Amino acid sequence: MTKFENIISSKSTKFLAFAVVGAVSFIGPYIYEQEERRKSLQAKKTEQPEISVEMLPTSTPDFGAIGDVNEKKDYFFSYLRPSIQIENNRITKERRHLLKWADSGIESLSAEELSYAKRLGKLYSLPLSTEGLDNTWLSEMLNRVNVLPEALVLSQAANESAWGTSRFAKQANNFFGQWCYSKGCGLVPLQRNEGSTHEVAKFSSSQESVHRYFMNINRNLAYKELRGIRSDLSDAGQELLTHNTATELTNGLLKYSERGSAYVEDLQAMIRHNQKYWAQ
Numbered sequence: 315m316t317k318f319e320n321i322i323s324s325k326s327t328k329f330l331a332f333a334v335v336g337a338v339s340f341i342g343p344y345i346y347e348q349e350e351r352r353k354s355l356q357a358k359k360t361e362q363p364e365i366s367v368e369m370l371p372t373s374t375p376d377f378g379a380i381g382d383v384n385e386k387k388d389y390f391f392s393y394l395r396p397s398i399q400i401e402n403n404r405i406t407k408e409r410r411h412l413l414k415w416a417d418s419g420i421e422s423l424s425a426e427e428l429s430y431a432k433r434l435g436k437l438y439s440l441p442l443s444t445e446g447l448d449n450t451w452l453s454e455m456l457n458r459v460n461v462l463p464e465a466l467v468l469s470q471a472a473n474e475s476a477w478g479t480s481r482f483a484k485q486a487n488n489f490f491g492q493w494c495y496s497k498g499c500g501l502v503p504l505q506r507n508e509g510s511t512h513e514v515a516k517f518s519s520s521q522e523s524v525h526r527y528f529m530n531i532n533r534n535l536a537y538k539e540l541r542g543i544r545s546d547l548s549d550a551g552q553e554l555l556t557h558n559t560a561t562e563l564t565n566g567l568l569k570y571s572e573r574g575s576a577y578v579e580d581l582q583a584m585i586r587h588n589q590k591y592w593a594q
Contacts, residue, residue, distance in 0.1 A: 377478035540566025
């Protein structure tokens with residue numbers, strides 16, 4: 315049995331993502347201390363083994379071969395949970411840097427920290443201005459660099475990939491319907507509209523698909539509303555990794571699908587109907 319199989323077979327480790335509470339709307343020591351206290355308390359509740367990319371499976375399972383619906387759901391969710399944990403752990407570490415800078419003051423940043431800020435800004439499509447790091451940039455970065463609840467991520471993956479049975483999931487490791495726009499970058503949709511040039515992106519692994527999804531949600535202008543909802547929930551003291559938060563965040567996904575509100579309603583129904591699978 316592989317390390318991954320050992321992990322997903324244990325009911326005691328459900329791959330809860332680290333809970334980091336709060337997008338900070340006011341930059342200051344008091345808010346930072348509040349964030350750190352909540353983060354410390356939540357960390358004690360969600361201690362879990364660190365998952366690395368090397369521990370993930372290298373091929374996509376044949377989900378279509380699993381006849382029992384509940385078994386298929388459980389296996390599908392268990393397959394993607396480690397990747398979600400990896401992304402939320404990464405984001406948690408990035409966010410700690412931002413919170414540290416908010417507390418210590420941007421004037422005291424070292425050359426190494428400024429270099430890291432530049433890399434982080436580029437990653438989140440918010441490059442530093444020629445004048446350098448300022449509070450406006452830092453506030454917006456705190457709005458972007460934050461965790462996503464597994465109930466949201468898994469429900470979208472299930473919806474977009476037909477529980478891992480779609481052509482794009484099986485042939486391109488694409489579980490979220492992400493598009494790309496250069497010829498040969500992915501798979502051509504069989505029912506692509508005449509004149510369209512987009513393809514469905516092809517990824518080297520399911521982990522890359524999850525990573526690209528996280529970055530899409532956290533930096534794309536289309537999902538600014540979702541990030542605003544997340545910030546408001548955080549400011550109100552709400553946990554960000556619960557299925558209730560996931561339901562709230564779906565309201566910021568109207569632009570994810572041409573189906574708009576019908577798509578959001580489908581996601582909300584999936585989250586509601588699969589509550590027994592979500593980490594509490």
